[in-house]
Amino acid sequence: MAGLTAPLLGLEKKSLREQALSALRTAITSGELEPGRHLVETELSEMLQISRGTLREALRQLEQEGLLSAGPRGRLSVRHLDEKEIRDIYAVRAALESLAARTLCELPDRQHVTESLHQAIDAMTAATGGSLEERIESDLEFHRTLCRLTGNETLLHSWESLEGSIRMSIMFAGLEKGVSNMSVDRHKDIVAAIDTGDATLARKTILEHMDTAAANLVA
Amino acid sequence: MAGLTAPLLGLEKKSLREQALSALRTAITSGELEPGRHLVETELSEMLQISRGTLREALRQLEQEGLLSAGPRGRLSVRHLDEKEIRDIYAVRAALESLAARTLCELPDRQHVTESLHQAIDAMTAATGGSLEERIESDLEFHRTLCRLTGNETLLHSWESLEGSIRMSIMFAGLEKGVSNMSVDRHKDIVAAIDTGDATLARKTILEHMDTAAANLVA
DNA sequence: CATAAGTCGACTGTTTACAGTCGGTAGTGG
DNA sequence: CCACTACCGACTGTAAACAGTCGACTTATG
Incomplete structure (x- = not known):
């Protein structure tokens, strides 16, 4: 089912995690995911067609890059810059x-x-x-x-x-x-x-x- | 009822992922995990008594911190510094x-x-x-x-x-x-x-x- | 009518199970 | 003795399910 998302490029060496990472980075830095927006794991995983486990690995990386900020109870939101x-x-x-x-x-x-x-x-x-x-x-x-x-x-x-x-x-x-x-x-x-x-x-x-x-x- | 199990000092309750992170960081920087050593997920997860999924989140973070280096096929090893x-x-x-x-x-x-x-x-x-x-x-x-x-x-x-x-x-x-x-x-x-x-x-x-x-x- | 207790729903933290892939090794044929 | 092949095992990538917790909403009660 997930095999038809973006396959037909000769170079398919990128893992789903990296793809998700790129997609999220782009979505955030393009403003598609507006600052302050709460991210829901199940929502994103369905949107990106990947499992939560894989998504969470990408989210950790984005968090460490400073694109996401962690709220109480581990809830992530798009970082807001002043x-x-x-x-x-x-x-x-x-x-x-x-x-x-x-x-x-x-x-x-x-x-x-x-x-x-x-x-x-x-x-x-x-x-x-x-x-x-x-x-x-x-x-x-x-x-x-x-x-x-x-x-x-x-x-x-x-x-x-x-x-x-x-x-x-x-x-x-x-x-x-x-x-x-x-x-x-x-x-x-x-x-x-x-x-x-x-x-x-x-x-x-x-x-x-x-x-x-x-x-x-x-x- | 269970809310008062750990009302310790300013110490926040740490998630398993954070505990694993600390444990691994210590193990690496103390030399217990010698440089160049290949890390096996199943091995570590059993050692730390956590699941592989949780462990993998911690590993991503350590990788980004530069303590681990990724080899072919995503294999991680303890980074070697010259x-x-x-x-x-x-x-x-x-x-x-x-x-x-x-x-x-x-x-x-x-x-x-x-x-x-x-x-x-x-x-x-x-x-x-x-x-x-x-x-x-x-x-x-x-x-x-x-x-x-x-x-x-x-x-x-x-x-x-x-x-x-x-x-x-x-x-x-x-x-x-x-x-x-x-x-x-x-x-x-x-x-x-x-x-x-x-x-x-x-x-x-x-x-x-x-x-x-x-x-x-x-x- | 206001307040407090209880219930419902949603989300994250975590675990278990499955599939794909690569390297090594034994076993066979030249 | 060497090369080649086919099998086996280990590991990562991925998916689905379970458990605990917090907030919101509802309901009962003074």
Whole structure:
């Protein structure tokens, strides 16, 4: 019965749990599941066509990612962000990405780094004319790449754990405000700063970027 | 009638999942479950006297905390840390805690901060003569307090997500090396730096602390 | 009419049972 | 002695059922 939900794609290696995870993440960060909404396990499991056990594993992960908050009696609801929390999230994000920028400057092989980042910039440029979602996606991909290129798995993992909260922040503030942070030129500045190899400059550039980004969101 | 079975102190009644989580965390960070060890669900569920479903929820969380690594076919094993990973973990930790230090300096009510930190210092001092585990515990509690006092829930959450990896790093390097980082004086320096309100100084002090800590671990 | 006790319903926490898949191993043939 | 095949066992992924608890609603009672 559940075999016909989404099978005919050549790559069916994702577990149902991961599928549910993606589906829920999308539903939450797109606003389909509005903030504050109480989640009922039986309801969701039926909606997603998976068992409660499998669903609960996904919910634990979302809870830890900060997309869900637990109320009394273990009841989960979609997390609600206020302006302070958005600032807090961006403060942590800034700390992580400034570490990334510094690390990249001290890397021996900066050639590959530069190439990958320019590639990410190109993707952002290509998405300029696209939908808001596409632009957000390419922006996040740029910053994720920033963390990935450091080769610090822990850093990447921490950033990805924060990614859901970042998406919620953008969604919460309104996508229009969100995309205002996604100027391609701004990101070129970041790459340029890293290219110089000046860790202090790179860190400063990232921090300013994050600062204005957060300011735009809560404005 | 059954409502008054466990009216203990502030201790909330913990779900089986949380109990299992604590038990597994302890088992891993204590080395009882040696790194690289394959975890068998049926084995663990019987050992912990809980069902596999409940166990799996706990395992997902531990996986996301970085204590477990997933192999092919979803097989979990206790994560193995090499020196680079320890350095990486401490780099992220340093980024988070330096943010904490800076934030604390900019806080309006630093009176309460100072009191709480001195209290944590006292706890460390009291633990000086205790076991290695106790000293590690009080050290981590100090740093956790550092993050908690910022009022930035996201920062605290990120730090706590890293805590398991930190514990593994210490365990991995050997507890003796680990406790060498736990000089009470060093921590007093941190508090003193925060007391001055000089964000730059506080950040610098923390970064140095983390730097030497990481260096000691991989030495 | 207001309040307190009792009942109903819904939800989560937990357990048990089933299906699919992969790796290893024994057994057979060259 | 080696290779190949077919079976066996272990483990994960998944589903369905059971139990306990809390809140809301109803009813009885002063």
